[in-house]
Amino acid sequence: xxxxxxxxxxxxxxxxxxxxxxxxxxxxxxxxxxxxxxxxxxxxxxxxxxxxxxxxxxxxxxxxxxxxxxxxxxxxxxxxxxxxxxxxxxxxxxxxxxxxxxxxxxxxxxxxxxxxxxxxxxxxxxxxxxxxxxxxxxxxxxxxxxxxxxxxxxx
Numbered sequence: 001x002x003x004x005x006x007x008x009x010x011x012x013x014x015x016x017x018x019x020x021x022x023x024x025x026x027x028x029x030x031x032x033x034x035x036x037x038x039x040x041x042x043x044x045x046x047x048x049x050x051x052x053x054x055x056x057x058x059x060x061x062x063x064x065x066x067x068x069x070x071x072x073x074x075x076x077x078x079x080x081x082x083x084x085x086x087x088x089x090x091x092x093x094x095x096x097x098x099x100x101x102x103x104x105x106x107x108x109x110x111x112x113x114x115x116x117x118x119x120x121x122x123x124x125x126x127x128x129x130x131x132x133x134x135x136x137x138x139x140x141x142x143x144x145x146x147x148x149x150x151x152x153x154x155x
Contacts (some may be wrong), residue, residue, distance in 0.1 A: 052148045064140050066114075071107055073097060075116060078133045079141050087130045116140065 024031035056064055056072060064072075074093055081088045094104035096112065109133065111117040119129045 048152060051151055055147045055151060056144050064116075064144055067111075070097060070099060070114065071111060074107060074111065075137065075141050078117060078131060079138065079145070082133060082138065088132075089128050089130055091128060093131075111137075 001031070025035050058065065064075075067075075074097070075095065077088055077093060080086075090104050090108050091101060093099075094101045097104070099107070108117060108119070112119060117131055118137075119131050119135050
């Protein structure tokens with residue numbers, strides 16, 4: 001039996017109009033749109049998410065093997081900001097991840113101390129300083145995301 005909530009998520013007109021964008025067909029969203037009529041199997045999705053997490057944890061050759069989920073999501077936010085050019089500050093991250101500002105500042109201080117994140121010096125008060133990935137941090141996150149992408153592409 002197909003879950004009506006899932007099948008109602010995409011209506012044919014939305015699916016058709018989105019598929020008309022030529023570049024979207026080469027993205028994960030395009031894959032989902034093109035295959036949205038397949039039955040969603042939560043156990044397989046859970047397995048993929050756990051596999052992706054283990055890929056990150058198995059990176060013994062870099063600092064990503066020692067970070068927790070909140071730190072990983074901070075790095076992902078900063079990777080996205082690199083691509084979009086959007087400025088990210090600690091207060092934004094604290095709000096997004098529902099973490100108190102003082103705890104978020106500790107996360108960021110840790111990520112700075114292991115050379116994954118850098119902040120611009122003396123540009124404002126604490127929590128409003130723009131953050132970005134270091135070259136090392138960007139390379140480490142890129143490596144893990146590429147391995148995750150290969151894992152997901154083979155589904």
